[in-house]
Amino acid sequence: MATNQDSRKEQAARAALEFIKPGMALGVGTGSTVNFLIDAMDRFRGDLAAVVASSRATEARLRARGFTVVELDQAGDLDLYVDGADEANKHFHLVKGGGGALTREKILAAASRKFVCIIDNSKWVATLGKFPLPVEVIPMARSWVARQFVKLRGQPVWRENFVTDNGNQILDVHNLQITNPPELESRLNQIPGIVTVGLFANRPADVILMAEDDGVKRMDRR
Numbered sequence: 001m002a003t004n005q006d007s008r009k010e011q012a013a014r015a016a017l018e019f020i021k022p023g024m025a026l027g028v029g030t031g032s033t034v035n036f037l038i039d040a041m042d043r044f045r046g047d048l049a050a051v052v053a054s055s056r057a058t059e060a061r062l063r064a065r066g067f068t069v070v071e072l073d074q075a076g077d078l079d080l081y082v083d084g085a086d087e088a089n090k091h092f093h094l095v096k097g098g099g100g101a102l103t104r105e106k107i108l109a110a111a112s113r114k115f116v117c118i119i120d121n122s123k124w125v126a127t128l129g130k131f132p133l134p135v136e137v138i139p140m141a142r143s144w145v146a147r148q149f150v151k152l153r154g155q156p157v158w159r160e161n162f163v164t165d166n167g168n169q170i171l172d173v174h175n176l177q178i179t180n181p182p183e184l185e186s187r188l189n190q191i192p193g194i195v196t197v198g199l200f201a202n203r204p205a206d207v208i209l210m211a212e213d214d215g216v217k218r219m220d221r222r
């Protein structure tokens, strides 16, 4: 049964359609909000220069709807990337990776001229960190990386029985104090064994489309 949150996710996803133009190279994110976008994108089939998926799940859904999906290498730089988030703040910093696709998502966000983030209002926070921070790690480094997070007063939890599309593992780090997201992202990027941190602060969203009870609010980063 569709919930209110589902309906808000769908509204946010549909609001992103106006950013997609024929001839664009488009990156498509991962998750339930993005799935609503994919399901509403039929009119662009055959009209886009390239479509690149941020996960195998997204690729399968796009192909099932008749889209040709190419690798980033073939597409070159992207005009637009549309993706959801687990948390977003007023600086357009995000926490992502609840679905475990953070590495490819971060690559596509970096490769895109514009990053439009689609969320429902439950994702809006004053301070990031209530949602456990997903971190993709090389399997042999998992315990060592986990100990580094304990030193930072986080509580890492191994996402058991989950392997990323890149063959790696995920630690979900609870209770981190994320007061300075760009600084923490840069710092964590220095830890050997970490492939990707689910903090999207050094490459934040450019536009956030947030669905609320009375419609979709558009916010543009200056």
Ligand code: 5RP
Residues within 6 Å of the ligand: 029, 030, 031, 032, 033, 034, 083, 084, 085, 086, 095, 096, 097, 098, 099, 100, 101, 102, 105
């Ligand atoms: C997947 C993600 C998703 O964008 C995030 O988890 C939000 O998902 P949903 O739209 O299902 O709430 O980062 O890795």
